[in-house]
Amino acid sequence: MKRVIDAIVALMLLIIFWPVIAITALLVKLRMGSPVLFKQKRPGLNEKPFYLYKFRTMRHETDASGNLRPDAVRLTPLGKKLRKYSLDELPQLINVLKGDMSLVGPRPLLMAYLPLYTKEQSRRHSVRPGITGLAQVNGRNDTTWDKRFRLDTWYAANHNMWIDVKIVILTVGKVLKREGITQQDATTMEKFTGSKEVL
Numbered sequence: 511m512k513r514v515i516d517a518i519v520a521l522m523l524l525i526i527f528w529p530v531i532a533i534t535a536l537l538v539k540l541r542m543g544s545p546v547l548f549k550q551k552r553p554g555l556n557e558k559p560f561y562l563y564k565f566r567t568m569r570h571e572t573d574a575s576g577n578l579r580p581d582a583v584r585l586t587p588l589g590k591k592l593r594k595y596s597l598d599e600l601p602q603l604i605n606v607l608k609g610d611m612s613l614v615g616p617r618p619l620l621m622a623y624l625p626l627y628t629k630e631q632s633r634r635h636s637v638r639p640g641i642t643g644l645a646q647v648n649g650r651n652d653t654t655w656d657k658r659f660r661l662d663t664w665y666a667a668n669h670n671m672w673i674d675v676k677i678v679i680l681t682v683g684k685v686l687k688r689e690g691i692t693q694q695d696a697t698t699m700e701k702f703t704g705s706k707e708v709l
Contacts, residue, residue, distance in 0.1 A: 512671070516613050520606035531600050534592065538565050541588045547601055552618035555638045560610040562618055563601035567592050596685045602641045614674040615640025616662035619702070626704045627659075634662035637669060644673075647680035655702050 524531070538546045545566065552562045567589025571579045578584070592598040605611040611618065618639035624632075644665040645658040665673070 512612065512674070513609065515671075516606050517609075519613060520603045524603050524607070527600060527603075530597065534565055534597050534600065537588060538592075542566055542569060542586060548598075551621055552639070553621055553624060553635060554610050554618060555635065557624060557632075557635045559621065560605070560608075560618075562610075563604055565592055565598040565601060567598050599641055606641065610638075612638040612640045614642055614669075614677050616643050616665060617646065623702050626702060628705055630663055631659045631705065633666050634659065635666075637666045642677060642681040644677060647677055647684055656705055659705070 535546045548564045548566045548568075549561050551559050554560045567586065568581065568584035569586060571584050573579055589598070602611060606613055615638050616634040627634075643662065645653070645661040648661055649657065
């Protein structure tokens with residue numbers, strides 16, 4: 511039932527927001543060039559890899575050694591606005607329609623994090639990843655990794671339709687208030703290097 515609801519709602523939202531999606535794509539093309547979409551492999555249900563889509567928010571700039579420059583340097587003014595209003599996340603509705611993701615679930619993180627998870631933390635992959643989730647309405651990026659994982663694993667074990675509805679409502683409020691988009695004094699959340707707590 512959740513998969514059916516996800517597909518129907520994602521299709522409806524794509525239809526409703528297609529003018530916003532089209533304008534955003536055009537602005538990214540004009541300000542940052544191609545590609546318009548950021549595509550990256552992420553672990554999905556049961557750790558099966560899929561490609562996550564977002565609108566680009568950063569330029570591909572490297573230093574003299576060929577390494578990517580810091581996120582704070584590459585993040586563009588347009589990218590900041592897209593993140594501020596969560597418009598960069600809209601292409602993930604395609605991921606939901608394809609079945610890679612759900613509207614609500616633990617956020618899909620990097621493939622490189624998989625070997626770093628404890629057995630308990632790995633349970634976050636027992637459900638489809640989501641555009642929003644319990645961790646996002648309890649701090650979003652402005653929280654600790656251990657707290658995020660505790661919320662993700664609790665959701666994986668206890669999720670139901672009513673919890674999903676509550677998370678969606680809280681997400682709308684977070685986006686409108688623009689709370690917790692980044693960590694304090696950081697462009698994005700710091701990289702996960704392993705748990706500091708035994709979970």
